[in-house]
Amino acid sequence: MRLQKNTWLALYSVLESATAPARHIPAAEVADKYGVSAHHLAKVLAELARAGIVESVRGAGGGYRFIGNARRLTLMDIIVLFEDFSPQLPGTRESTPVGQALVAVLSEIDDNAHATFSSITLATMLRLIAHGQANRRLR
Amino acid sequence: MHGTPAGARAVGARVAAEPVEIRTVRRADLAQVIAIDATVTGLAKRSYWQQVFRRYGGTSPGAREFLVAIRSGHVAGFIIGEVRDWEFGSPPCGWVFAIDVAPDARLAGVGTRLLQAIATKFRRRGVRKLRTLLARDNTLILSFFRSQGMMAGALVSLEMDVDG
Numbered sequence: 001m002r003l004q005k006n007t008w009l010a011l012y013s014v015l016e017s018a019t020a021p022a023r024h025i026p027a028a029e030v031a032d033k034y035g036v037s038a039h040h041l042a043k044v045l046a047e048l049a050r051a052g053i054v055e056s057v058r059g060a061g062g063g064y065r066f067i068g069n070a071r072r073l074t075l076m077d078i079i080v081l082f083e084d085f086s087p088q089l090p091g092t093r094e095s096t097p098v099g100q101a102l103v104a105v106l107s108e109i110d111d112n113a114h115a116t117f118s119s120i121t122l123a124t125m126l127r128l129i130a131h132g133q134a135n136r137r138l139r
Numbered sequence: 140m141h142g143t144p145a146g147a148r149a150v151g152a153r154v155a156a157e158p159v160e161i162r163t164v165r166r167a168d169l170a171q172v173i174a175i176d177a178t179v180t181g182l183a184k185r186s187y188w189q190q191v192f193r194r195y196g197g198t199s200p201g202a203r204e205f206l207v208a209i210r211s212g213h214v215a216g217f218i219i220g221e222v223r224d225w226e227f228g229s230p231p232c233g234w235v236f237a238i239d240v241a242p243d244a245r246l247a248g249v250g251t252r253l254l255q256a257i258a259t260k261f262r263r264r265g266v267r268k269l270r271t272l273l274a275r276d277n278t279l280i281l282s283f284f285r286s287q288g289m290m291a292g293a294l295v296s297l298e299m300d301v302d303g
Contacts, residue, residue: 074282111275116291119281127288 001113007082009036009044014078017054017066018122019129024063044082051081070126076117085114157210159249161256164196164205164217171214172207175241195219202264204257208240208249216240218253222264227294232268233261238280254287272296 003011012034017025027045031038045064048054053073056064093099164172169192177183195205208216220235235257240249258269270292273280 074278115275115278115281118278119285121282121286124282124286127286131288 001083001110001117003079004082005036006044006047007079009034009041010048010078010082011075013041013045013064014048014053014066014068014073014122015125015129017064018068018070018126021066021070024057024065026063029063047081048078053078068122070122073122074118075120075122075125076114079117157247159215159247159252160209161206161252162209164192164207166192166196168207168214168217172217175214175217175239178242179239191219195221204260206253206256206260208244208253210244210249214241215244216249216253218250218257220257220261222261222266229294230268231264231266232270233257233266235269235271238283250283251287268292270294 013030016030016033017023027041028038031041045054045056049056049064053066053068054064055067056062090099090103094103169188173183173185173188176188192205195203203221205219206217207214216239217237218235219237220233222231222233223229224231235254238250238253240253254269261269269289271284271289273284275281
């Protein structure tokens with residue numbers, strides 16, 4: 001499973017905001033941090049807001065903040081907003097024995113990726129992030 | 140035989156404050172263990188559980204563990220596991236085979252307590268790795284183990300049909 005740029009941006013944005021849910025994070029701050037244009041990020045944030053994961057506040061001191069349930073929301077809940085998981089219709093190549101064998105292997109990889117993203121909540125991710133920060137401080 | 144995740148859903152907040160004791164299973168607990176399993180799976184596997192009790196219920200403390208969480212005098216959950224030496228080319232490690240928490244005791248940290256308790260017992264035997272195996276589509280249990288810090292390990296599960 002190869003994630004698109006918008007999906008990565010969405011994951012970064014949600015995790016940044018879930019780390020400090022009380023704070024309104026300026027979109028420009030996240031755009032700067034991850035080297036993308038504020039305009040590009042705004043589109044991603046708008047999608048996340050439509051899904052009820054973040055809330056955006058306009059004006060001075062505005063930004064966006066996490067309003068989802070970190071214990072319930074999984075990485076997959078965010079990913080599906082930006083990726084298409086509908087099954088691919090078999091093309092000419094996939095209908096050959098070689099193509100079918102390759103599709104079987106790729107499906108195995110996708111199934112594992114799906115299970116992984118579906119089982120990791122934001123709360124679990126926040127613990128992983130905190131753990132990584134603590135380890136970095138110790139080094 | 141993993142059941143419903145220890146930390147999943149429901150009424151836990153109201154029972155969170157009630158003290159929970161973790162101890163080795165006793166024969167008198169078995170009916171309640173079977174009832175919890177039956178609630179979750181829809182099957183009361185009495186003879187199966189008798190076998191599990193004979194195998195894990197205290198015959199070899201530390202290597203095989205069958206622990207229960209007791210809350211208000213009742214079994215609120217259980218965990219079963221065992222230390223396996225050098226299987227799959229791996230140094231001794233602790234395997235968790237089953238964990239389940241009664242529906243009215245969930246979201247109160249009972250599953251976490253059970254997992255910590257079995258990890259402590261395994262650690263005393265020198266084990267430094269805890270493993271489990273479960274269905275890929277069992278998202279709830281996967282989420283529970285992930286929330287406890289478990290990640291994909293170095294082993295890959297493979298299978299094949301042997302019919303024909």
